[in-house]
Amino acid sequence: EPRGSRGRKADYRAAGLGDCVNCSICVQVCPTGIDIRDGLQYECIGCGACIDACNQVMDKMAYPRGLIRYTSENAMRQSLSPEAARRRLLRPRVLIYSTVWLALVAGLAVSIALRAPLKVDVLRDRGALSREVEGRWIENVYRLQLINTTEAPMQVRVQANGHDLAGISIEYDPTAEALAPASNRLVPVRIRVPIEAAQPGTHKIDIAVTAEQGGHQVADVRQATSFIVPRNL
Template identity: 50%
Template structure:
């Protein structure tokens, strides 16, 4: 549950209480905290709607992320789905790029970049991702918007839940859940559409001919969306998300986070608009508790930064509106740092301190890895040839005074053009390449379709006197020519064995 803390870290039991804690306040014991946590898990939160600068940013990011999520599977590219992770064929299509399992290094680099981005953004501004772009936050916002449209704002929802069961209550609740289920089902359908062609998936769904795994993931993801965004909501952020637990080791006194200015606000207390609060010995906080009412996780930001805070800025918008009404300066709750509050720094001074060593290290590492990632993609070969020796026959003598070795060539065409390949070998005098494991002799000239994987058996022959007993290095040379006339050459080393 909420542990009273300074804006950057929780207070140890031996530390003096912060200046805004009432004198003589009893510190909570471990059993008190446990009991309060159990009560909090059972308590339903009714967030109040709020408008303002940060609310506008949240709405914009909800719209952008959902346009991206729901829209990408429907885009077409070269007469196929633009983004498709075809697990059955072991191919990932991302617009004009085709990735194979051998390209797992790119996934590794993406994960490293994501981890560094997480460290960087948390060091800069706390749980910024959680407040604006996390799927849990985004879908909770969508579900709460539906809830407000159907049931009304905070007070109306509280009254509806406290009212006895009636036809009106069943009708309102039923309408809300039908809309929630519709959004959740469409979300699950879109999720499956990233792994199976979504147009075919839609036709199969209407005909009830989906495969068992497709039905499982459709229903599972739909149920998870409905349950997490409709019921669990803030409980996911507070008790299930590991990010909430380890963010405290990534923030410090210069991290830019949502902070209550206790020097301005305390001692808090209600008053009329005409009251001279300074003469009354009051701070600027009118103790309206609206900052608590709008918080999606139900915390009181006036108790300091807590791990449950997702940094959404709803309390900032709410407090600024109250400050406008009572003609006080805005910013009683604002994005700033602990040091900014303690040392009365201006916003400019606070922002200057953001560029500290850990931020510069994270940024430098990110720039380097992103450059490597983009450079690797730009220079990536679309034709790959892997040589696999036949382990059952290392080398054998055949009529005509020849020695032959058997190989398998795994050819990957990672482009969206069919390729005409010419395969030869060099490294020993008189090398001859035969197709099909001893078929008729020919210059190997084959066609590999676009985005295809071909396993080709190849026999290489050399005169008996071309080398001594043992292994000799040779090189397979694969020359490719695309439909547009683009030519490339791939050279792969192997060995040719002369038996005793």
């Protein structure tokens, strides 16, 4: 708007002037040295020092506050007052966008709060589906992918349960029981069944992985897989 100096009691509207008295105090208080009267510039850090300085001058001149203010280009084009601009924040579009944004934030918070502290994937060793060991065991080899999703270390223990397999046992490196925070570890395991208890075919088994932190159990994950007994025993 047109700006210029004038007396406090002068009819500046008749002189074609706006509210700005061209005192340049807004430029003097700006820490980056820009002239906000030329519009928003990339050097602006949004500190609001020019707003406070301008409002003090408006008070002295008995003019309404808000010559320099936080607003939108649309509000400036329509010459909306600060109150009218704030009322436009309650438009349906803004409310819908706000609801969607809040739903996304709530979904993220819930997913973080309810995330599983331990994730387990069971992978069969494709190189050897089944083999005879020491003449008395049938052995299948698996690889467990253990993922600690928490920020604290945990102790894990792996067990195997055969629904129709008696004497099932599991072997793995005991050092794998220590799982570092936010880590991913691949653990080879060997599951064995006595030959006399193994009927040829494919048997359903469960691999259970329990995790403890500070002496308290925090996870109990069970994954179903298959145990293969060769038919040429």
